[in-house]
Amino acid sequence: MIPAVAVALSIASCGGNSDKSGKSASTESTASTENQATETVPGIENVAISNSLSLEGNDQMKFDKDLFRVKAGEPVELSFKNAGTMPKESMGHNVVILKPGVDLPTFGAEAAAAAADEYIPKSALSSIVSHTKLLGPGETDKITFTLEKGVYPFICSFPGHYGVMQGKIVAE
DSSP states (O other): OHHHHHHHHHHHHHHHHHHHHHHHHHHHHHHTHHHHHHHTSTTGGGSOBOSEEEEEEOTTSOBSOOEEEEOTTSEEEEEEEEOOOSOHHHHOBOOEEEOTTOOHHHHHHHHHTOGGGTTOOGGGGGGEEEEOOOBOTTOEEEEEEEOOSEEEEEEOOSTTTTTTSEEEEEEO
16 A cells, blocks of 8 residues: 555656646746747748738639738738629628637628628627628728737638638738
8 A cells, every 4th residue: 555655646746846847838838929929820931021911802712812911000901802703792702800819600600690781790890800891893992900919810701701711910
């Protein structure tokens, strides 16, 4: 019985040491969270910083770009064009910039139910940084917004589009 107690104490004391190192690793991780924002987005190192953005959506439910890099704390101007030819009622497009951490499937489901508001759900306005109008073929819209440091998802909120029409804006 004494050997069993000795083994148990030995394991418990080892677990205590890993707890302490886990806490310090957690503290180090928290301290470098700001730097990780850009490191965790694949390909961001190949994207130039610009606060003047241009984006197009098409009938194949694709944005022509899916990654932008902007300077945090300064106004960002986004010009969006629906480059498709299909009618707005069946293939309308918009750009919705969401706050970091928003659950895309949940937002997408709420947006699909918001036809009367051009698929911008009133129930989720607190999740939205900015959005364009819902555009038909050949139409354009321009929006201006300012972002704090972070990674912001953007989507088209037309029903069924958010799954493939999405990207990220990294604000540094």
